Amino acid sequence: MRNSIGMLIGKSTRGRQPGAGALNGKAGSLCLAAVALAACLWMSPSRALATDESGYAGSSQCVQCHREIAEVQLESGHPLTLRRVRSLSRLMESVPLEFSDPRNQVAYRIERSPDREFALDLVAAKSGETDRMHLLWGMGAGRKGITFVGMTDAGAYGQSRVSWYQSTGGLDITTGLEDPVDNAYDALADWMSPPQREHCFACHTTRNADLPPERMDPASAGVHCERCHGPGQEHIQAMTQGEADAASTVVNPGRMPAIEQLYFCGACHGAPPGGNDLQALARFMVDKEVSRFPAQRLVLSRCYSESRDQLKCTTCHDPHESLVQTPASYDSKCLSCHGGDHAMASGCKVAASRCSSCHMPFEGGFMTHSEFADHWIRIVAEKKP
Numbered sequence: 001m002r003n004s005i006g007m008l009i010g011k012s013t014r015g016r017q018p019g020a021g022a023l024n025g026k027a028g029s030l031c032l033a034a035v036a037l038a039a040c041l042w043m044s045p046s047r048a049l050a051t052d053e054s055g056y057a058g059s060s061q062c063v064q065c066h067r068e069i070a071e072v073q074l075e076s077g078h079p080l081t082l083r084r085v086r087s088l089s090r091l092m093e094s095v096p097l098e099f100s101d102p103r104n105q106v107a108y109r110i111e112r113s114p115d116r117e118f119a120l121d122l123v124a125a126k127s128g129e130t131d132r133m134h135l136l137w138g139m140g141a142g143r144k145g146i147t148f149v150g151m152t153d154a155g156a157y158g159q160s161r162v163s164w165y166q167s168t169g170g171l172d173i174t175t176g177l178e179d180p181v182d183n184a185y186d187a188l189a190d191w192m193s194p195p196q197r198e199h200c201f202a203c204h205t206t207r208n209a210d211l212p213p214e215r216m217d218p219a220s221a222g223v224h225c226e227r228c229h230g231p232g233q234e235h236i237q238a239m240t241q242g243e244a245d246a247a248s249t250v251v252n253p254g255r256m257p258a259i260e261q262l263y264f265c266g267a268c269h270g271a272p273p274g275g276n277d278l279q280a281l282a283r284f285m286v287d288k289e290v291s292r293f294p295a296q297r298l299v300l301s302r303c304y305s306e307s308r309d310q311l312k313c314t315t316c317h318d319p320h321e322s323l324v325q326t327p328a329s330y331d332s333k334c335l336s337c338h339g340g341d342h343a344m345a346s347g348c349k350v351a352a353s354r355c356s357s358c359h360m361p362f363e364g365g366f367m368t369h370s371e372f373a374d375h376w377i378r379i380v381a382e383k384k385p
């Protein structure tokens with residue numbers, strides 16, 4: 001199997017531990033109780049009448065009581081990581097977009113679909129032949145890029161062979177799909193079987209990743225509240241009636257011990273190796289592509305191993321917010337352990353600010369137009385060229 005964007009991630013999380021994945025709803029309960037009743041009726045009339053045993057309330061229900069968090073969260077990468085193509089206004093305004101792949105002699109074009117049911121099509125032309133795919137979903141909030149999932153009139157689903165990249169503002173080949181292609185059809189996409197499709201959506205959805213993409217509910221697309229906090233019906237009922245305390249009715253990954261939280265976030269961001277898996281540890285040290293998976297590099301750091309379960313993802317990140325990208329904003333996190341006379345860890349003789357810029361440098365070269373901060377916090381020996 002080719003090493004596409006998602007496959008790269010999927011490979012490293014095989015055999016993962018319990019984590020966020022465990023919270024994802026399963027196929028049996030197809031409908032959200034509160035959202036899109038019409039869609040539910042269409043999918044399965046009998047189930048819509050029964051009460052929903054899944055326990056999901058729909059993440060839009062959380063807004064009424066947690067407005068401040070919801071307003072910030074809805075603008076961040078997690079919920080926006082999967083959107084209907086027609087709602088990508090910047091893309092819609094910039095079509096037609098063109099790109100040519102000289103190595104394979106393919107001319108690409110994203111244009112308005114002649115079929116009113118769809119917004120945009122990807123068209124590939126090679127050796128006098130053209131083929132097209134309707135674009136359904138944009139994967140990725142776009143801080144780095146957006147890959148499309150589309151379908152043909154014959155009902156085949158694929159991950160687009162070209163993606164849109166933020167740093168160039170245009171199209172380029174999707175990471176991992178650089179292999180030669182023989183014809184216009186194969187130039188369009190990496191065609192996916194149903195299990196491959198479900199895998200692709202798994203980390204970019206709140207639930208129901210197994211639905212055919214054209215039937216997926218936009219409310220389940222993207223990483224919303226209930227993906228991390230679990231189904232919310234019981235919590236909402238308890239809070240409304242004041243019959244139980246909040247902590248006992250909802251998952252709060254902030255309360256997890258460090259290693260447990262690393263596995264939880266790592267279910268999507270790359271799980272750390274099991275306790276004595278020395279082979280994996282060795283690979284995580286030498287393979288710089290692993291920089292894409294924060295938990296796998298963080299566990300290599302002395303900050304993690306010598307801080308007695310105090311360093312976790314939420315030490316430095318508010319998972320409800322967009323990624324903070326100014327090195328100075330992380331200084332206070334470093335100094336919470338490395339600063340002052342009574343600090344648990346030594347101070348730096350070289351500099352007093354912008355710690356992450358030297359100790360967590362960006363790694364690139366393994367994903368098109370992208371770099372990742374290396375979470376193996378350490379004294380980096382050589383300056384990179």
Ligand code: HEC
Binds near residue numbers: 240
């Ligand atoms: C009817 C009001 C209400 C609704 C709706 C509601 N919550 Fe809460 N929630 C509360 C209250 C009250 C608390 C306790 C005080 C606090 O932490 O804000 C709480 C606490 C929490 C906590 C912290 C638990 C802890 O460990 O202390 C989380 C997480 C949470 N809610 C998530 C959610 C999610 C996710 C949803 C939507 C599925 C939701 N809430 C919907 C009222 C509500």
Ligand code: HEC
Binds near residue numbers: 141143
């Ligand atoms: C195991 C979980 C997982 C799977 C499976 C997965 N992704 Fe992702 N994806 C992530 C995470 C986490 C990120 C953000 C961090 C990163 O870029 O590595 C991401 C980022 C992306 C981005 C870049 C967004 C940006 O602008 O930074 C794109 C595009 C993307 N994924 C597409 C896909 C496609 C297409 C598939 C299926 C073929 C897929 N992903 C499968 C977890 C996953």
Ligand code: HEC
Binds near residue numbers: 063
């Ligand atoms: C990517 C996972 C993730 C998503 C999605 C998410 N949360 Fe959280 N949430 C967390 C974590 C982790 C914490 C603990 C933060 C900490 O302790 O620093 C948390 C804490 C909370 C708390 C406790 C109060 C607080 O600020 O610590 C509430 C309430 C809450 N979340 C509500 C929500 C709501 C509402 C949504 C959707 C709008 C949401 N969360 C989406 C991971 C998530």
Ligand code: HEC
Binds near residue numbers: 265373
């Ligand atoms: C000691 C502080 C620290 C800890 C702990 C930490 N991070 Fe980060 N993280 C950073 C910094 C600094 C950046 C780079 C921000 C920037 O782009 O300037 C970053 C970037 C990221 C990014 C964006 C990568 C990209 O460019 O696409 C993700 C995703 C991320 N962290 C997830 C995690 C997860 C998951 C964990 C827990 C396993 C974690 N982080 C733990 C400091 C930290």
Ligand code: HEC
Binds near residue numbers: 081319
């Ligand atoms: C269900 C899968 C999933 C889980 C669980 C998850 N993430 Fe993410 N996370 C993603 C994806 C997908 C993205 C890429 C968003 C995008 O397209 O830019 C992302 C992006 C991020 C970013 C960059 C945010 C931005 O706005 O650019 C940070 C930081 C991050 N995650 C931290 C965390 C932390 C910390 C946890 C655990 C509390 C966590 N994530 C749990 C899937 C997940």
Ligand code: HEC
Binds near residue numbers: 337359
């Ligand atoms: C939870 C506490 C904690 C946090 C937060 C933390 N560290 Fe550390 N760090 C430690 C401990 C403990 C050690 C090992 C003992 C020592 O160096 O005194 C360490 C060691 C280091 C080392 C030496 C590594 C080596 O291999 O010799 C560097 C460099 C470092 N930290 C930088 C940072 C930077 C930069 C940040 C913020 C991005 C940070 N640390 C955040 C606890 C922490």
Ligand code: HEC
Binds near residue numbers: 338346353356357358
């Ligand atoms: C300009 C780059 C740079 C910046 C910025 C920087 N450091 Fe360093 N740091 C270094 C170098 C280089 C060393 C190794 C010095 C040596 O071996 O004598 C080092 C060493 C360290 C050590 C190991 C000290 C020891 O005695 O073992 C720690 C801990 C550390 N830095 C933490 C930090 C923290 C915390 C910050 C932010 C307040 C920071 N650094 C900012 C370059 C930097």
